[in-house]
Amino acid sequence: MKKDFYEALEQDIVGLGLAEEEKSKLLKHIMQLKAQKLNIMVVGGTGCGKSSTINALFDAPVAKVGERPDPETMTIEKYELDNLILWDTPGLGDGKEADKKHAKNIIDKLVEKDSDGKALIDLVLVILDGSSRDMGTSFELINNVIIPNLGEEQKERILVAINKADMAKPRHWDYNKNEPDEILKEFLEEKIKSVKKRIKESTGVDVNPIYYCAGDMDDGEQRKAYNLTKLLCWMIKATPTEKRIVYANNMNQQPEIWVDDDEIMDYGQEIRKDIWGSVTEGAGVGGAIGEAIGTIFHCGPIGRAVGTAVGAVVGFFCGIFG
Ligand SMILES: Nc1nc2c(ncn2[C@@H]2O[C@H](COP(=O)(O)OP(=O)(O)OP(=O)(O)O)[C@@H](O)[C@H]2O)c(=O)[nH]1
Ligand SMILES: [Mg+2]
Incomplete structure (x- = not known):
């Protein structure tokens, strides 16, 4: 079944335990991005x-x-x-x-x-x-x-x-x-x-x-x-x-499509980073929240644990890029 990226993102943002005002600002921003x-x-x-x-x-x-x-x-x-x-x-x-x-x-x-x-x-x-x-x-x-x-x-x-x-x-x-x-x-x-x-x-x-x-x-x-x-x-x-x-x-959510490349760079990681930038840019969020969103985007070792429900976005990308 096709996984929905926006759903994963919203789930993780809710799980970050941000102040109400910041949370709603972010979710509103996601709504705009969706459009x-x-x-x-x-x-x-x-x-x-x-x-x-x-x-x-x-x-x-x-x-x-x-x-x-x-x-x-x-x-x-x-x-x-x-x-x-x-x-x-x-x-x-x-x-x-x-x-x-x-x-x-x-x-x-x-x-x-x-x-x-x-x-x-x-x-x-x-x-x-x-x-x-x-x-x-x-x-x-x-x-x-x-x-x-x-x-x-x-x-x-x-x-x-x-x-x-x-x-x-x-x-x-x-x-x-x-x-x-x-x-x-x-x-x-x-x-x-x-x-x-x-x-x-x-x-x-x-x-x-x-x-x-x-x-x-x-x-x-x-x-x-x-x-x-x-x-x-x-x-x-x-x-x-x-x-x-x-x-x-x-x-494409079939992982086998994305397996083989020249490995000059970790392209999956790079793609996640660029999409993270897309979420934070123009959101009017401060550095700390930008960083918190950063943690929900990383597949590797999670640098700083923020909140408890970190995982839906990571799961989304890991399911695709391994
Ligand atoms: N060997 C090889 N064949 C490929 C590759 N990509 C596509 N093909 C084949 O090339 C042929 C043409 O591919 P299409 O995707 O139909 O090309 P197109 O540009 O859409 O063609 P038109 O719509 O007719 O202009 C098909 O037989 C594909 O299977 C590839 O990476 N390697
Ligand atoms: Mg064609």
């Missing part, structure tokens, strides 16, 4: 794994996998999960006229404003196909369509991720360990550097691409996910602080 909507645009060429990625990261199988869109009726598809809204957008490469129309659709969506007059799209996730040698149309899309329309102070709204890392050099994927071997690792690192360079040279914008595997069922064969924790972590960091909490209630 936040997070809009993510997922962009990438046909078959790069947009649907697979959406399905792996989030809670419901929302997007059909392996179905080719009809170039004639190519539109931006909208999926709504609770307060998370995903815009699934095919890439370019279907001929000049179709591309032009399609680029215009993307731009219209990118410049759309929400009811507060802020950009509707909080984050653009651009997915590149790691098994493909030709990334020309993807750079066209990133450099000439997306980045120029992100708005001056919002260049950090884009995240570039290379999917199908396992297919970049299939013989160099270690299927037992579910990770790239040293040769493939080096190859993927080079790929990241060259993507970064091509975008920087063309637009002046710094991006930090990562590689991963959405992992998926294909012909009945289960392919395992890799670096999804890193992908989610980077997405959260590129998302406005007050909206980061939205991920908590919508991420």
Whole structure:
């Protein structure tokens, strides 16, 4: 059964034994956070794994996998999960006229404003196909369509991720360990550097691409996910602080999806920290209460015991990240 993050959070906050006034202030703040909507645009060429990625990261199988869109009726598809809204957008490469129309659709969506007059799209996730040698149309899309329309102070709204890392050099994927071997690792690192360079040279914008595997069922064969924790972590960091909490209630709750990553960082821990920041920021709480909320977010040894009922949030994250 799906666990509810807000419920866990409220339970722990009540258990902190705060003064009535502080408690109600916090709970009111959580109510406001619950009302936040997070809009993510997922962009990438046909078959790069947009649907697979959406399905792996989030809670419901929302997007059909392996179905080719009809170039004639190519539109931006909208999926709504609770307060998370995903815009699934095919890439370019279907001929000049179709591309032009399609680029215009993307731009219209990118410049759309929400009811507060802020950009509707909080984050653009651009997915590149790691098994493909030709990334020309993807750079066209990133450099000439997306980045120029992100708005001056919002260049950090884009995240570039290379999917199908396992297919970049299939013989160099270690299927037992579910990770790239040293040769493939080096190859993927080079790929990241060259993507970064091509975008920087063309637009002046710094991006930090990562590689991963959405992992998926294909012909009945289960392919395992890799670096999804890193992908989610980077997405959260590129998302406005007050909206980061939205991920908590919508991420895939099957632990096996999140097991394998490059272990450069404890991404699960980092995700918890960023979501904690989302809860405390703008809550108008003092340092002591911020710290108390911090303790209800940690899976490791709990630094300082606050109250007695510490545990629902910890349980929520441990159930997912182990
Ligand atoms: N080897 C490998 N295959 C993958 C990975 N992710 C997705 N695939 C496969 O790639 C194919 C296309 O994936 P989709 O998720 O449908 O791609 P898409 O970008 O949504 O495609 P369109 O909606 O048609 O534009 C499917 O057969 C997936 O199983 C991965 O990490 N590794
Ligand atoms: Mg799709």
